[in-house]
Amino acid sequence: MDGILNLAKPKGPTSHDVIQRVRSAIGVKRVGHTGTLDPMAEGVLVVCIGKAARIAEYLVGCEKEYEADLVLGISTATQDAEGEIISIADASYITQESVLSVLPKFTGSILQVPPMVSAIKRDGKRLYELARNNIEVHREPREVTISLLEMTSFNFDQDRGVPIVGLRIVCSSGTYIRTLCSDIGDALGVGGHMGALIRTRVGKFCIQDSITLDELESTALSGDVSHFFISMKDALSDLPCIVIDDKMTAKVANGSLIVIRSDIADGELVRICSERGEFLAVGKILARGT
Known part of the structure; x- marks a missing residue:
């Protein structure tokens, strides 16, 4: 059983948890993916099964597209909604025009400092492992490309007293969206964090064409799942x-x-x-x- 699955990862489990469920559902041990999504994130997870694992390296660097919520005025230790709040600022005066005025600074080729909570290795250890032990190390800025950054919505959360900005991002592989959200908040002078994230596309694999874990598991119980698979030849049709x-x-x-x-x-x-x-x-x- 060999091929590519365009899987819709749900919010909650880790990408590793999802891979384990795929292994159990289809009875194949050699299963991997081309790019991690954090537990709080959802969306496209490209899964390589069987011999298709050998082409994963050619899919890793694909352009990616996201929809994100930027919560202004609240900064967290992890730059997302799951981290400890480290600062709160009055962001009630921020307007749509304010946001639109800073977005051009974050388009094109930009430098981004990777977050501590990331899978990047330093001296043989993942940064997130160091972060768990409250160890912070210097990270060199990395060049990433943001080919599209647009505001899709602007709402005010009355309960928390903060603006929430909807963003659509098309970017190069290796871009950290939570860092982008935090940096935009800093550029506005109020800080911010990523409140939600959906990956809507990885290369040619779009969320509207993806299947859910439940679909895969229920189909595997009752019959053949091979019709969900994309061949290696088609996956690399570019x-x-x-x-x-x-x-x-x-x-x-x-x-x-x-x-x-x-x-x-x-x-x-x-x-x-x-x-x-x-x-x-x-x-x-x-x-x-x-």
């Missing part, structure tokens, strides 16, 4: 396809270099497929015309 004969197929299976006729540029990744249309591997053009 890559050009090179078709090879059976003789070359044997070479690819042994990890040997092959010589082909192609106009594809040096360094480009390609899908290598058999004459029968079977996906064989991902390859790289090393030297065109030689």
